[in-house]
Amino acid sequence: MWTDVAEAFSKAFALMGEGNPLFGEIVRTTLVMCLQSSVYSMLIGVPIGVLVAIGSFPGKKIVVTVMRTLMGLPAVAVGIFVYLLFSGTGPFGGLGLMYSVELMVIAQVILITPVVAGMTESAVSPAYEGMRETVKGLNLNKGKAMLLAVNECKYQMIAVYLFAFGRSIAEVGAVQIVGGNILHKTRVMTTAIALNYNTGQFQLALALGIVLILIVLTVNVAATLLQRGTRR
Numbered sequence: 001m002w003t004d005v006a007e008a009f010s011k012a013f014a015l016m017g018e019g020n021p022l023f024g025e026i027v028r029t030t031l032v033m034c035l036q037s038s039v040y041s042m043l044i045g046v047p048i049g050v051l052v053a054i055g056s057f058p059g060k061k062i063v064v065t066v067m068r069t070l071m072g073l074p075a076v077a078v079g080i081f082v083y084l085l086f087s088g089t090g091p092f093g094g095l096g097l098m099y100s101v102e103l104m105v106i107a108q109v110i111l112i113t114p115v116v117a118g119m120t121e122s123a124v125s126p127a128y129e130g131m132r133e134t135v136k137g138l139n140l141n142k143g144k145a146m147l148l149a150v151n152e153c154k155y156q157m158i159a160v161y162l163f164a165f166g167r168s169i170a171e172v173g174a175v176q177i178v179g180g181n182i183l184h185k186t187r188v189m190t191t192a193i194a195l196n197y198n199t200g201q202f203q204l205a206l207a208l209g210i211v212l213i214l215i216v217l218t219v220n221v222a223a224t225l226l227q228r229g230t231r232r
Contacts, residue, residue, distance in 0.1 A: 013210075023207065026188060027211060029186070029188050030190075032101060034108075034165060037168045041113045042161055045117040045120060046120050048117040049117040052064060052121045054128050054149055067117055071115045075174045078173075079107055079173055079177030081110075082107040082177075086098055086103055104188075106178075115164065115167060120153075120156075123160065127149065127153050128152075131148065135148065162220060162223050166219075169189070169190075169212065170216075175191060176194075181195060189208045189211065189212050192208055193209055
């Protein structure tokens with residue numbers, strides 16, 4: 001058994017060092033999709049989370065509850081929802097986005113934005129309580145108060161982005177449904193791993209899994225170094 005495992009790892013690392021064009025293409029497509037979806041989710045979700053955190057309005061507890069509920073959206077449900085919207089008979093079918101990286105990004109933004117908003121609200125709310133009197137004393141408008149709150153929680157925002165990127169790169173359900181796992185077009189690492197495992201190509205599946213882990217590790221190390229540099 002251990003001999004088989006060692007052989008599989010050996011072949012996987014050999015495959016990674018061969019410079020296989022298909023292997024590189026899958027990794028590049030994955031990174032393009034993940035970077036776009038995680039950045040767009042941050043651009044949308046962070047302002048929403050901060051607004052809810054610093055705001056005082058009727059029904060705020062209900063809004064927070066809804067936000068936290070949406071953090072647990074099932075990926076396959078989001079995939080089906082987006083598929084119905086953008087399929088040939090859907091309201092946005094005329095855009096021709098089905099089975100494209102762009103639609104995979106849209107599906108992931110819908111999936112990840114509530115997570116970003118919820119985590120941002122959870123991080124900013126306690127921090128803003130200590131800033132509230134300062135904001136009132138300086139008579140800051142809503143925009144400046146938001147910027148101050150984000151700056152106060154900048155380390156937490158790095159953690160939020162890491163979670164968004166990790167959720168994006170590890171997701172398979174929604175991207176499989178709206179992307180179709182098409183070779184040379186929408187095949188990403190998670191869908192390729194599932195496909196190669198099901199077809200018995202364990203070496204390629206394992207190699208992609210190793211690269212997936214290394215990418216996440218690299219992003220986390222870079223974020224940790226960034227946090228340390230900022231604190232100095």
